[in-house]
Amino acid sequence: MEWEMAESNVGVEESFVKELDIPLFIAKMLLNRGISDIKEAADFINPQLGALHNPFLMKGMKRGVERIGRALHYGESICVFGDYDTDGISATALLVLTLQRLGARVKSYIPHRLKEGYGLKKESIKKLSDEGVNLIITVDCGITSLEEIGFAHSLGLGVIVTDHHQPFAILPSADVIINPMQIDCQYPFKELAGVGVVFKLCQALAGLKNEELLCQESHLDLVALGTIADLVPLKGENRILVKYGLKSFASTSKVGLRALGEVSGVDLGNINVTHIGYRFAPRINAGGRMGDAKKGFNLLLSKDFTEARIIASMLDEDNKTRQKIQREVFGEASSLASGVDLGTEGIIILSSRQWHRGVIGIVASRLSEKYNCPAIIISIEDGMGYASCRSVRGTDIMSVLSGGADLFSSYGGHEYAAGFTIKEEKIDELKKRIKQAISKLSHTKCSYPGLIVESELDPGEVSREVFENWMNVFSPFGKENPVPIFLSKNMTLIESPLIVKNRHLRLILEGKRRVVEAIGFGMGGLKEKLEKGDCIDIIFSPRFNNGRVGLDDRVGLDDRVNLVEVSGLDK
Incomplete structure (x- = not known):
């Protein structure tokens, strides 16, 4: 998987560390979230209901x-x-x-x-x-x-x-x-x-x-x-x-x-x-x-x-029904999407008379996430197309749709998500216009998104208490405030790697100051490339269990990091 370090601004980071009395890795996390002045940083660290606007x-x-x-x-x-x-x-x-x-x-x-x-x-x-x-x-x-x-x-x-x-x-x-x-x-x-x-x-x-x-x-x-x-x-x-x-x-x-x-x-x-x-x-x-x-x-x-x-x-029963229908529709849509020349077209736009209207929004989201490009899924019923659209950073889906405004019976939404209704006979013309609009956006291309690493951090650099506290401060995590990902170099594998539940990788690693258990979900295939004594670089995120953050030298269920990527296998 591709990854890159987040951009750095030493001057801003140093001012955050000095003025707010925070660790450097926290200063970097603030900067990575588009925060560049002291007041904004202080408000982020300590949000107050009293700060809500009039x-x-x-x-x-x-x-x-x-x-x-x-x-x-x-x-x-x-x-x-x-x-x-x-x-x-x-x-x-x-x-x-x-x-x-x-x-x-x-x-x-x-x-x-x-x-x-x-x-x-x-x-x-x-x-x-x-x-x-x-x-x-x-x-x-x-x-x-x-x-x-x-x-x-x-x-x-x-x-x-x-x-x-x-x-x-x-x-x-x-x-x-x-x-x-x-x-x-x-x-x-x-x-x-x-x-x-x-x-x-x-x-x-x-x-x-x-x-x-x-x-x-x-x-x-x-x-x-x-x-x-x-x-x-x-x-x-x-x-x-x-x-x-x-x-x-x-x-x-x-x-x-x-x-x-x-x-x-x-x-x-x-x-x-x-x-x-x-x-x-x-x-x-x-x-x-x-x-x-x-x-x-x-x-x-x-x-x-x-x-x-x-x-x-x-509602729980409705959700189970929804999940079953969604799996079927996503399977069919994924199969069709795999035949699209994403590098050329820059968008996934699919339609079918067989797809349940109630799940097309989720399917569009999944395809957009999978291929890192806009996705439009249209369900056709009785001569009308009902569409859900999802997009990615850098592509305003409403702007893309505006070129077909005269074709829609109705439409609306915002930058990342929209919907429209359209007569079935107009769908082919719409697809043509949308692909033309996408082709004019030179920055739009389908690719697998790389990882943005917040900073280099050895798990031993901070105590469990300090790390837990700062992760709780940064929560809740979500859109534009993602769970942080860190890089730790030269970690030594002190035990043979294990496979957990048939597909997950479990590593016991020693850094500069302590031993950490790393769990790589779905990464069991790397086991054959690793052996005790290897020195590797890892990209990891905090492990959360019932509100607790795992990052410590004590190996236990609550003291893990999530392994995201392993580098240096050819060292």
Whole structure:
């Protein structure tokens, strides 16, 4: 596997070490995350809820609060209209709970993925109008619903859009738009998830009844859930919200989250980003992927633990079904992708009438990760194509799609993820245009991504306590704050290598000051190239077990590093 050392800036690193009293390897980690000034570094090391920006800095916030205030005063019926993914479901739950606390007449609407599709539709708007709704507040959707919002106005409904997706050049005629991605929005942090935008609205709404902690203490678990699930960068406000949100799981009053932890095998007292991303979010998403996202929403709002357990079990079964379907679709898509000349085309774009619409987003993500290039997967049903798009750093998928805007029935998204619907007969023309657009991006090519090594570090250079402390400081790890990878040179293999569970490599290595156990997952094939006494270089990452970091001289289950790569086999 290719790897390279991260770029260094000795002047910045030395100033961090001196001004912040931190180890050099930590200074390098800060620099590697795009942090170059002392205040930003200090804020990263010690994130505080008090450092969150004033919500009224976001364009539309003041008008949005005033409009909701009028709805509360006159007893209008409010509908929170959400999306069917975990971000949208969390955002819907957060706003409903907040409005209930404020005494609103509020209901929710989350569309059926397979029957209705994404976002506002005229049919759903008409239904809400017939039910007596006066004000629709969208969450995690709505910014591209120009025609639908015009239709809502024709029925006499008010509409507030809260969203985080990329707006088109022409904005919808909503009463209020709250979206930090608006070109003229001066809000300092642009990369909030949908639930993050709703959190800012809830912060602002707290002033209506002088409840400063209306959602900061009670509902940060929902904010962390949606933020992690939507794979937004874990920096700035997102880092603060997730850091404190994860802590709040231990004392959550939400029986739905407790039931989800039970069925997922997660201890809420030690929950982390991986638990949310790989256990909680897939189960909540599974309801929507298989059809009905209301299950996930009902779980988050449940007040009865017995009911919550039943819903969590249903979502667990949905997730098992989703996994089976996903394996089948991914297998077929991977086979087709292997026949694509990736070096020439620079993108994977595949379509089929056999692929379940509910899993194409995951399949697109997996292919994009596997080949390090954009991937578009289209499911064709009854003459319509439903697509999910995923991209990589350096390729704005929305810009790529814009060249086919006239072909779409609908589309929207942001730099790394998007979706669209298109008539089947237009798909071939779209593929042609997208490939032309990609070919003009000289930097775009499919290749296997190399590893970026944070710094050289012998495991013996720092004590277990110091290392654990700093890894906990840097957590939560996620997008744009990855689990660090280090290089350690001249490690001596003091025991013969072993194979663990048929495929994993186990090495006992001695560095300058101590002995470390290294586990190379899936690296058993290297055993034949290694023998006791070899001097090798290793690339490793910390080993986490229930919140603990393994890096020590005591060989034990909690005292390992993850072996990422072995160099120097020809020494």
